[in-house]
Amino acid sequence: EVQLVESGGGVIRPGGSVRLSCEASGFNFDDYAMSWVRQVPGMGLEWVSGINWKGVSTGYADSVKGRFTISRDNAKNSLYLQMNSLRVEDTALYYCARPALRLSSYYGLDVWGQGTTVTVSS
Amino acid sequence: DIQMTQSPSSLSASVGDRVTFTCRASQSIISYLNWYQQKPGKAPKLLISTASSLQSGVPSRFSGSGSGTDFTLTINNLQPEDFATYYCQQSYSGPRTFGQGTKLEIK
Numbered sequence: 001e002v003q004l005v006e007s008g009g010g011v012i013r014p015g016g017s018v019r020l021s022c023e024a025s026g027f028n029f030d031d032y033a034m035s036w037v038r039q040v041p042g043m044g045l046e047w048v049s050g051i052n053w054k055g056v057s058t059g060y061a062d063s064v065k066g067r068f069t070i071s072r073d074n075a076k077n078s079l080y081l082q083m084n085s086l087r088v089e090d091t092a093l094y095y096c097a098r099p100a101l102r103l104s105s106y107y108g109l110d111v112w113g114q115g116t117t118v119t120v121s122s
Numbered sequence: 123d124i125q126m127t128q129s130p131s132s133l134s135a136s137v138g139d140r141v142t143f144t145c146r147a148s149q150s151i152i153s154y155l156n157w158y159q160q161k162p163g164k165a166p167k168l169l170i171s172t173a174s175s176l177q178s179g180v181p182s183r184f185s186g187s188g189s190g191t192d193f194t195l196t197i198n199n200l201q202p203e204d205f206a207t208y209y210c211q212q213s214y215s216g217p218r219t220f221g222q223g224t225k226l227e228i229k
Contacts, residue, residue, distance in 0.1 A: 035218065037166075045158075045166060045209055047218040061217045062123060099213075100171055106213050108156030110177060112165035 002026035009116035022079040022096030030074035031102040038092035128221035134229040145210035154214035
């Protein structure tokens with residue numbers, strides 16, 4: 001079964017840091033680009049960051065650029081999001097997601113995890 | 123960055139109706155436009171990729187069209203399970219931005 005499982009969320013103080021993880025199973029992880037997408041409860045979807053299948057090309061939303069770092073370990077079938085200098089407005093449910101097509105960054109995201117919640121609060 | 127604008131922000135319709143959602147990009151994205159359906163408490167579900175390619179398992183009453191900057195998602199013969207929020211997303215360049223969503227409600 002194709003599956004993505006996120007972990008690492010919690011309650012963090014403003015200015016603090018946290019690292020999210022996403023463990024993949026059921027597919028050749030190193031053939032797929034990966035993304036992080038977040039959603040404030042009751043609000044819309046925001047694409048946060050993406051990384052290509054080799055891990056050499058990355059992209060970020062303006063809202064997180066310079067504070068968040070995406071990375072992957074293909075040997076461990078895992079995706080990460082290092083989140084630094086956290087702000088209250090980073091509070092959201094964070095999903096990792098995989099595109100429908102291997103070896104492409106141009107397709108829609110057809111596999112999603114269940115999400116992990118990050119709450120930034122003093 | 124490419125901005126995605128969806129209209130309307132909400133729509134009321136009845137079972138059996140035909141509805142159309144619109145998504146506009148701030149610059150040409152060729153056909154790299156995706157549509158998602160999201161129900162409360164669930165992760166988004168990919169319906170259509172590259173503007174018109176229906177994902178496996180998605181009912182044929184869903185269809186997408188458009189290219190360049192203007193795109194549409196059409197649902198024919200609305201079913202009760204179709205009432206949800208729909209998002210477009212560009213996957214052409216830069217941050218893969220989403221539209222703000224259209225909430226489809228039962229009339």
